[in-house]
Amino acid sequence: MRSNFFWTANRMIWAWVVATLAGIAVLVIVAGALNVLPIVVFGVSVLVAPVSLIVPLKRMLTRQIDQVVEHASVLRPGAVVIPAAALVWTRADREGVGLQMAGRNASGGSPVAVTVLADRVEVWSGRVEPEPRWSVSRADLMVVVDEVRVGMSNVWDVVRLGDGRHDVLVSPRYSPRPNEAGKDIDRVLAELGLDPSRVRRPEPMPAVSRKTVRLVRPFYLPLAGGGVTDLPDRLRKRLVRAGRKVTAVQVRDLLAGGWREMVVGAHLALALPADDVRDAVLAAMARSRGGDTGLPLSVVAVLLAGPTAVEAMNGRLDPPAGRHRDDDLLQIVAAAVSHAGGAPGQAPPPWAVEAFEDMLAAALDLQRDFANARA
Structure with a gap:
């Protein structure tokens, strides 16, 4: 399912690119005829052009949120309706719910309306859809205040709504400005019938420096999903x-970030003394959400923490009821638990033990390469 905003925004962006290039070309020609330096016209255009895109996009998102709210209000008369931009954490959630995924490629979020009914909470997206994208009973609803990174540098305050299978990150849009959403978090919690003072709040998300971004961008895609394996x-x-000069602070920041940062941080943790990053690796392992992060972190956790990694990995073996289960990942994590001296609930199959041992050997080789580079 596609978000209306991003389907429309993509067309707007392409139209803007074509119109901007054509406009700059015309202005450069006119400038030449008027004896104005073309570079001056080009420079002014580069400064002004982004505003001509960003402002209409923001207005369009606000308008579409209003349209979704109006649509949901008609179909759910009498319900409390919360205007919001929404994101999801994982690709499985994106496919299941049809909303944009958080991370560095995210921008405005999907326009949604959250309807609060006596027996359930619903998330609507789309101006003509007859049913909500996602619905959860009040009895099964899990609510946490959280933060999510959107784009390269923005951090949004969100209310995370979960049902044990999917999580939807809701950033209220009573005001159209994302940086003011934090002021409305308590209002959303009250609309959900909760006492804001009793809802868990997140630790502040660490700022991501440009240097950290440069560590993530070249590596996260080729490293994702494969554990610690023999690399090209x-x-x-x-x-x-990159690991020759990486610092413990940078690695801890990576491990506290999103899945992309965690993937790279797991590998770069092998470049540092175990005592400097052990706690950060275990904390990342405990909150890892899928194979992209779970595989490399299980290997690195065993290598750097040994038996003390068992508790964090056992938490990964017992996902909440109803949540999507990656059985292959769980088998390999079970092999990691067994290797570290723990007792997984079910003995891992031979293929999982072999796969984990191969990844552990590859991690040891990478650790030696890091040690030689930093010597």
């Missing part, structure tokens, strides 16, 4: 070169 020579050399 070129990628391995680049990773080792």
Whole structure:
């Protein structure tokens, strides 16, 4: 399912690119005829052009949120309706709910209306959809105040709504400005019938420096989903070169971030003394959400923490009821628990033990390469 906003926004962006290039070309020609330096016209255009896109996009998102709210209000008369932009954490949630995924590629979020009924809470998106995208009974509703990174540098305050299978991150839009959403979090909690003072709040999300971004961008895609495996020579050399000067502070920040940062942080943790990053690795393991992070973190946790990693990995073996289960991942994590001296609920199959041992050997090789580079 596609969000109306992003379907429309993509068309707007392409139209804007074509119109902007055509406009700049015309202005440069006119400037030449008027003896004005073309570089001056080009420079002014570069400064002004982004505003001509950002302002209409923000207005369009606000308008679409209003339209979704109006649509939900008609179909759910008498319900409390909360205007919001929504995101989801994982690809499984994106496919299941049809909303945009949080992270560095996210921008405005999907326009939604959250309807609060006596027996359930619903999330609507789309101006003509006959049914909500997601619904959860009040009895099964889990609510947490959280923060989510949107784009390269923005952090939104959100209310995380969960049913044990999917999580929807709701950023209220009583005001159209995302940076004012934090002021309305308590209002959303009250609309949900909760006491804001009794809802868990997040630890402040660490700021991401440009240097940290440069660590993540080249590596997260090729490293994601494969555990710590034998890497292509070129990628391995680049990773080792990055690990030569990486600091414990940077690695801890990576491990406290989103899945992309966690993937890279798990590998770069091997470049540092275990005592400097052990706690951060275990904390990341405990909150990992899928194979992209769970596989490398289970290997690194065993290597750096040994038996003390068992508790964090056991938490990964027991996902909440109804949540999507990655059985292959759980089997490999069970092999990691067994290797660390723990007792998983079910013995891992031979293939999982072999896969984990291969990844552990690859991690040891990478750790030695880091040690040689930093010597």
